[in-house]
Amino acid sequence: MGCDYTRTALHGYLDGELDATRAAEFERHLEGCRECANTLGAEESLRSSLQRSGLYEHAPISLRKKIRADLDAATAPAIASRIPVWRWFAVAAAILIVASVSWYAWPRLQSSATSSPVTAAEIIDAHIRSLQPGHLTDVASTDQHTVKPWFNGKLAFVPPVKDFTEEGFPLIGGRLDVLNGQDVAALVYARRKHLINVFVWPTKEPDTPIHPPGSRQGYQWVHWRHQGMEFCAVSDVSASDLHELAQLIYQ
């Protein structure tokens, strides 16, 4: 009992960690050593048991969510920080000019109450949540004249609802959702086999163009404000597809 090779080389051989010379040497030894052959057989059996066992434990979704929240807290806010500082100055300057020139046309600008920005992580979470069975739509219809009135009485605003089937983005339906504690309308569009959520909620902030797409974990989002509504479209479709839909809605 106690072949030296069992201690020195067998496990390295089993694990493919011996260099070619030592591996060949061990193989020659293996032909004549019953003990090593038995041990190797036992170890190989044990290994295949372990690998077939399903003992590997994958991280639960709850953990992924908690980690994402931690990372958010340790990162400068996502959507807000995507907009360069000079743009904020430009926006501020524009507000001042517009406000001083046409005070009455923009009375709501006096209100300085600004809710905290919705972060990209929340948007993506909401998108992922909606893809779970039974969560996608509260009203499933490709007819904008069905979807739009459905929101009546459910929200304090009327989201713009349009079908873009001819442009390759058929309307699938709509639902109510909550982002950052606020009720929002979610419009669902399809793009080939992918789904796009467009979140809409009222805002007092000035209009913006469609911002360049952001990307995270394989999801893309685009964000803009238009005529008192804030929009965020999110999906796993390509950034250019998403931008195309955003332009259709913007018009």
Added chain:
Amino acid sequence: MSGSDQGRGSDLLDVQDRARFEQLVLPHLDAAFNLARWLLRSRADSEDVAQEAMLRAYRFFRGFHGGDARAWLLQIVRNTCYTWLEKNRPVELMTEFDEELHPQPSASPEALAIAGDNRDRLNRALETLPPRFREVLVLRELEGCSYKEIAVITSIPIGTVMSALARARQRLQRALTLSPAQEASRGL
């Protein structure tokens, strides 16, 4: 890839850091959770510890100079687990790692195959091993780490990874082929 921008003063990492972290480190969350789960033997505790480890990794991220992100993360996970064990279950860490290896005849491959086909038995056998044996087996057999990676993660010299694995495998074989009564009398 460089970590040369460590000097930036802010505690908050910026969106570029975040994107890089999500690309390089976050894909190894399963590996992190799996290692924690096997070191702590509890899903609930490992969820907490893996979360803490991931946040620590993020905070240290500017010190990551490229290379093997999985090994880098697992090293942090392992350290976080041991700190947690020292605090919460110090008894588990008292087993001597360097106990003498007593060569024993291997069980027959057939006997092992039968025992190993029973998932619960395999699970229990693995859990009875001291953490330092358990971790090398989990890293090698479940995670598929190389000896070099195991050396980095566990901070043992690469030259001793093979003998650590040899001992761990022998212990696992023994635990697997013990009768249930013997198993019970061994406690942990």
